[in-house]
Amino acid sequence: xxxxxxxxxxxxxxxxxxxxxxxxxxxxxxxxxxxxxxxxxxxxxxxxxxxxxxxxxxxxxxxxxxxxxxxxxxxxxxxxxxxxxxxxxxxxxxxxxxxxxxxxxxxxxxxxxxxxxxxxxxxxxxxxxxxxxxxxxxxxxxxxxxxxxxxxxxxxxxxxxxxxxxxxxxxxxxxxxxxxxxxxxxxxxxxxxxxxxxxxxxxxxxxxxxxxxxxxxxxxxxxxxxxxxxxxxxxxxxxxxxxxxxxxxxxxxxxxxxxxxxxxxxxxxxxxxxxxxxxxxxxxxxxxxxxxxxxxxxxxxxxxxxxxxxxxxxxxxxxxxxxxxxxxxxxxxxxxxxxxxxxxxxxxxxxxxxxxxxxxxxxxxxxxxxxxxxxxxxxxxxxxxxxxxxxxxxxxxxxxxxxxxxxxxxxxxxxxxxxxxxxxxxxxxxxxxxxxxxxxxxxxxxxxxxxxxxxxxxxxxxxxxxxxxxxxxxxxxxxxxxxxx
Numbered sequence: 194x195x196x197x198x199x200x201x202x203x204x205x206x207x208x209x210x211x212x213x214x215x216x217x218x219x220x221x222x223x224x225x226x227x228x229x230x231x232x233x234x235x236x237x238x239x240x241x242x243x244x245x246x247x248x249x250x251x252x253x254x255x256x257x258x259x260x261x262x263x264x265x266x267x268x269x270x271x272x273x274x275x276x277x278x279x280x281x282x283x284x285x286x287x288x289x290x291x292x293x294x295x296x297x298x299x300x301x302x303x304x305x306x307x308x309x310x311x312x313x314x315x316x317x318x319x320x321x322x323x324x325x326x327x328x329x330x331x332x333x334x335x336x337x338x339x340x341x342x343x344x345x346x347x348x349x350x351x352x353x354x355x356x357x358x359x360x361x362x363x364x365x366x367x368x369x370x371x372x373x374x375x376x377x378x379x380x381x382x383x384x385x386x387x388x389x390x391x392x393x394x395x396x397x398x399x400x401x402x403x404x405x406x407x408x409x410x411x412x413x414x415x416x417x418x419x420x421x422x423x424x425x426x427x428x429x430x431x432x433x434x435x436x437x438x439x440x441x442x443x444x445x446x447x448x449x450x451x452x453x454x455x456x457x458x459x460x461x462x463x464x465x466x467x468x469x470x471x472x473x474x475x476x477x478x479x480x481x482x483x484x485x486x487x488x489x490x491x492x493x494x495x496x497x498x499x500x501x502x503x504x505x506x507x508x509x510x511x512x513x514x515x516x517x518x519x520x521x522x523x524x525x526x527x528x529x530x531x532x533x534x535x536x537x538x539x540x541x542x543x544x545x546x547x548x549x550x551x552x553x554x555x556x557x558x559x560x561x562x563x564x565x566x567x568x569x570x571x572x573x574x575x576x577x578x579x580x581x582x583x584x585x586x587x588x589x590x591x592x593x594x595x596x597x598x599x600x601x602x603x604x605x606x607x608x609x610x611x612x613x614x615x616x617x618x619x620x621x622x623x624x625x626x627x628x629x630x631x632x633x634x635x636x637x638x639x640x641x642x643x644x645x646x647x648x649x650x651x652x653x654x655x656x657x658x659x660x661x662x663x664x665x666x667x668x669x670x671x672x673x674x675x676x677x678x
Contacts, residue, residue, distance in 0.1 A: 387420015
């Protein structure tokens with residue numbers, strides 16, 4: 194940034210009065226702006242903003258403190274020098290304008306005169322990627338997706354079939370997800386544009402199951418999309434329909450959105466064809482949270498089934514998922530009489546995994562033989578967990594009259610507390626293992642973790658159980674009214 198440009202921006206800031214700022218500057222969501230792109234520039238803007246809003250003389254030292262409610266944003270704590278009779282609520286409102294003024298300068302002053310590539314870096318873009326059940330964030334990927342396949346396509350090849358589930362072409366990297374049934378597993382596929390230029394996508398991951406496989410393929414570099422583009426697989430040229438991706442400022446702009454217990458979900462619907470509809474749930478979550486189930490399958494008994502029904506008649510609409518490799522967040526339904534005029538989706542609860550950087554530690558005694566009573570309750574990331582006893586099990590011993598212990602082990606007996614009506618309930622937690630194995634068992638009545646079997650060394654007198662993730666249920670409901678074109 195040139196010195197002259199900095200002086201011009203600060204001159205504009207000096208013209209902003211408190212009245213103008215409070216009554217005429219629109220509310221801005223600072224989470225949409227990557228202010229950390231240029232730390233020196235941001236520091237200078239913050240300094241001048243503090244001086245203007247708080248009435249601090251230019252050049253004066255400012256005492257700052259971390260304000261927890263703003264995720265670490267700086268806020269002045271010292272009283273303005275030489276001022277008396279301060280209206281405290283007014284002063285607090287002025288402090289609250291810091292983020293809005295800084296964002297205004299960066300998005301107004303900076304973007305107006307910046308080079309296009311600089312402006313693109315500072316403007317966050319969210320792009321919906323159909324087929325991948327997700328959104329690309331230009332702030333995180335440092336590239337924009339230029340083309341996507343709007344819907345999955347299925348192609349007959351001999352006695353089998355190949356589904357192109359998702360395809361995206363980006364500025365630097367492109368990907369495709371394929372599902373094959375009755376076909377050999379492909380190690381690579383080739384994209385060819387209308388000019389005859391070919392781009393080879395190499396296999397990154399491949400998962401097989403009875404009757405089929407799914408593969409994820411990628412290409413590094415730029416792809417020139419021109420004319421009729423095809424995907425070459427199994428010696429067949431499969432036509433592709435590519436369109437620009439749907440771009441939004443926030444995920445909630447993609448469809449109806451609902452939020453419970455800090456978990457925000459957005460439903461995106463699309464017509465697959467004249468007879469079939471598809472719905473994808475897009476979660477907006479912190480990085481340490483993963484949704485295992487939306488209630489679309491029966492793998493997690495603690496989560497009741499999600500329901501799709503006609504909001505006018507209350508008649509339930511049956512839905513399906515891909516039989517071989519379903520996306521856990523996608524469902525399909527037929528446009529029958531019960532689906533005329535749209536549908537309403539109700540998700541009663543979610544099954545989550547919460548992960549933590551620093552593990553919780555529970556230290557327990559290891560008996561030489563038999564068992565030892567513990568009867569202690571531990572706090573596990575806010576959830577109370579009791580340990581009643583620790584039991585020593587020697588190698589080869591029968592466990593509950595069934596399987597044998599493969600090595601010297603201990604069995605820890607737990608009780609997971611918590612009201613079933615609570616917003617979030619703990620069901621189990623896997624141990625963080627550096628060596629050895631582990632087996633854990635759920636109580637058949639409560640469906641919660643009851644005991645855990647862990648390997649120990651001969652003569653070991655204490656066990657340090659480390660836990661870095663929790664398996665919980667979060668109650669809703671999340672409700673979505675879905676249009677049906």
